[in-house]
Amino acid sequence: MIKVAVIGYGYWGPNLVRNFAEAEGASLSAVADLDEAKLELVARRFPGLRTTRHFQDLIQDPDIDAIAIATPVSTHFELGMAALRAGKHLWLEKPMTETSLQARQLAEEAAKRNLVVFVDHTFLYTGAVMKMAEIVRAGELGDVYYYDSTRVNLGLFQRDVNVISDLAVHDFSILDYLLEEHPIAVTASGVNHFRGTPENLAFISLFYDSGPIAHVNVSWLAPVKVRQVLLGGSSKMIKYDDLEPSEKLRVYDKGVSFTDDPKQIQEMRVGYRTGDMWAPKLDAAEALRTASEHFITCIEKSLTPRTDARLGVRVVELIEAATSSMRGKGETVHLSRTGAVG
Structure with a gap:
């Protein structure tokens, strides 16, 4: 034990x-x-x-x-x-x-x-995020185009960290897990509405060398609580609503196609595809229980945790980069592929 x-x-x-x-x-x-x-x-x-x-x-x-x-x-x-x-x-x-x-x-x-160092990015142990990663890695989405997240609520206002550290940190870890790639640049804008407290609202964009773009909207000043992610690909798209009691994840067989065929361009260059929607079955285990047992297993078997110290470092680097950009009024902060600020 x-x-x-x-x-x-x-x-x-x-x-x-x-x-x-x-x-x-x-x-x-x-x-x-x-x-x-x-x-x-x-x-x-x-x-x-x-x-x-x-x-x-x-x-x-x-x-x-x-x-x-x-x-x-x-x-x-x-x-x-x-x-x-x-x-x-x-x-x-x-x-x-x-x-x-x-x-x-x-x-x-x-x-x-x-x-063993384990960083508690709990979302990476939820059934929904694990299923998203499975779908992405199986190639079912095709090329990943974008990640669009809204993570807002009224409070809880923090004294020691800003809203990026409190809320966007979840998206940074999820993106790292889904894309298995570190962004090459970050821009952010945000504001502190109350003197003497950290920023309570921020809009963050992350750019990836392989093509995807991610947008994260976080706020402690929204009238409702929203926890939604859209993940778009060339073949399929995913909607993830963490507040949905039953169908947290929905996969849509929707997309667009373009053609350069002169014969088809006269009719319509853009083709739209609308197929079925399905809600995959998710692991219902409590994420924190899964995480705690994973931590114990890693100690017993000398394994590297899914959320190890290297992930922890990369996420903190993104918090620093986004905060720096925000306080520079949206100035682009460049990162190396390993995460260090360039």
Whole structure:
């Protein structure tokens, strides 16, 4: 059994505690949080579970194999580095760190010590995103033309990160997984409507060398909650609505074709194809349960997680690039194919 301890019992911590308490191959050892009231909640829900206000107690415990960190992103680097240097495998909430330099340092430390780093980009473990990737890799969409995402709601306003770090981070990880390619350029525009707080609305465009373009609209200032993605290809198109209770994914056999045949141009150069729509069956397992068990398996078998440190680094680099563009009033930020800012 892999003994796991969780640091942070705020917004996401309770979900991690519940899943590690129930995940196959895992044994939940302890929970740390600065707030005594939150630790009292842990004690009521998990009688007998060890709790502490001092994260060092968990990091220094030789019986604990892995540390899961669900604290503000500003603390991820310090806590993560301490855990790795103590020989612990590491689970980090997204985004991995505040800066790509910090993320690379954690990745290097983990590689040096042969430890697993798992970044909790949970969407990559949902049935919908896994099915999308399966469809793309099977070539059913043909050439991928575009990715168009709307991820908006009213709040929750964050104090330590902007809306790109909070919401667009999901699309950055999904794009990385679907396209298996890093963008070569990023542009973004956004605004902060309330003095002293991070940007609450942003529009981001990502450009890829192989042809696709991605557009991401994120906001904390929308009257409704929307979680929709359109993925368009030369053969088929996908609509992904994460708020849809039953048919989250719909695949459309729709598209267009062009001809340069002089005989056909006189009639119509553009041809439209409208075929069937189908909703594929999706894995109904809770994404976080799938992710937590994948983390345990990677530790047991010395495997590389789907959402490893390298993915974490690439996503943080995109957050930095998009934020830089946004604060430069839409200035294009160029990236190398491996992710470093050019």
